[in-house]
Amino acid sequence: MFDRRELSGPLAAVRDRHAPVALVLDVAGDFEILPPELAENLGPMVDRFDPLSYPDEWVPRDAPEQLYRLAGGEFTIGMPGEGGVAWTRQTDPPTVFVKPRLEGSPDAFVSFLIGEALVEAGTGLPEHFLGFFESRYAALAGSVPLSPADTYQLANAVYDAYVGLHTRETFEGWESNGDDETPGDSTDLTPLYEAWVDAGERLEPRLSGLMGEVATGETSFAAAAELACSAVKHGVDPPTPFGALDTAAYRHHGADYAVEWIERTLAELEDG
Numbered sequence: 001m002f003d004r005r006e007l008s009g010p011l012a013a014v015r016d017r018h019a020p021v022a023l024v025l026d027v028a029g030d031f032e033i034l035p036p037e038l039a040e041n042l043g044p045m046v047d048r049f050d051p052l053s054y055p056d057e058w059v060p061r062d063a064p065e066q067l068y069r070l071a072g073g074e075f076t077i078g079m080p081g082e083g084g085v086a087w088t089r090q091t092d093p094p095t096v097f098v099k100p101r102l103e104g105s106p107d108a109f110v111s112f113l114i115g116e117a118l119v120e121a122g123t124g125l126p127e128h129f130l131g132f133f134e135s136r137y138a139a140l141a142g143s144v145p146l147s148p149a150d151t152y153q154l155a156n157a158v159y160d161a162y163v164g165l166h167t168r169e170t171f172e173g174w175e176s177n178g179d180d181e182t183p184g185d186s187t188d189l190t191p192l193y194e195a196w197v198d199a200g201e202r203l204e205p206r207l208s209g210l211m212g213e214v215a216t217g218e219t220s221f222a223a224a225a226e227l228a229c230s231a232v233k234h235g236v237d238p239p240t241p242f243g244a245l246d247t248a249a250y251r252h253h254g255a256d257y258a259v260e261w262i263e264r265t266l267a268e269l270e271d272g
Contacts (some may be wrong), residue, residue, distance in 0.1 A: 014189035018122030034077040112195035119254035127157035153222035164233030200234030
């Protein structure tokens with residue numbers, strides 16, 4: 001089910017800098033949430049498990065079932081919206097999972113996604129938006145005019161932008177091989193930097209006219225947020241009103257800022 005992935009020199013350097021001793025594993029089967037019986041196969045590869053759990057009151061009653069599984073203390077790896085690479089600190093050492101859905105993707109892009117996961121695992125930020133919003137999430141879900149699925153997607157996107165505010169400086173530094181992080185390490189990280197830039201450039205055409213698509217109902221606000229918040233992670237200017245998430249104020253104030261922005265923005269869309 002799991003095979004250790006051999007890391008290139010640049011990825012090994014990123015791991016050493018941000019998540020030393022982290023495991024990077026290729027997964028035989030694709031998943032959104034890895035079934036517990038398969039996750040247990042990690043046992044021989046890690047020193048211990050430390051499953052996440054969250055208070056019941058943080059989860060809205062009508063939340064997607066996956067969110068209840070995450071909060072319930074069951075060893076849960078992966079959640080919807082995580083894409084082709086997932087990571088967790090619920091294992092010691094931390095583990096990065098590379099899913100088979102990435103087969104056929106450009107090697108440079110896959111390498112960037114692995115590098116991104118290693119950097120995120122080393123930030124100390126919560127693994128999931130529920131650990132970011134905490135009890136605010138249930139209150140938010142009860143106050144916004146969105147379905148439970150759209151509320152989940154929006155919260156996930158907004159948290160993605162917050163993570164990006166903490167990681168993109170590292171990605172930008174890869175242009176100069178991250179010399180400021182590790183003086184004397186001459187490992188060439190520019191291929192990872194170029195893949196980060198390329199992924200951002202591929203987003204730009206999709207951002208043009210995004211809110212027009214929301215206005216006509218072609219794209220949901222939650223789906224638009226997912227694209228716009230990815231732009232924040234890649235150093236690309238997001239369209240209005242998402243620019244408010246690309247600010248020092250958001251990085252400083254965190255979840256309180258996010259909730260206020262979501263509620264105000266959705267109210268303005270309804271009124272407009």
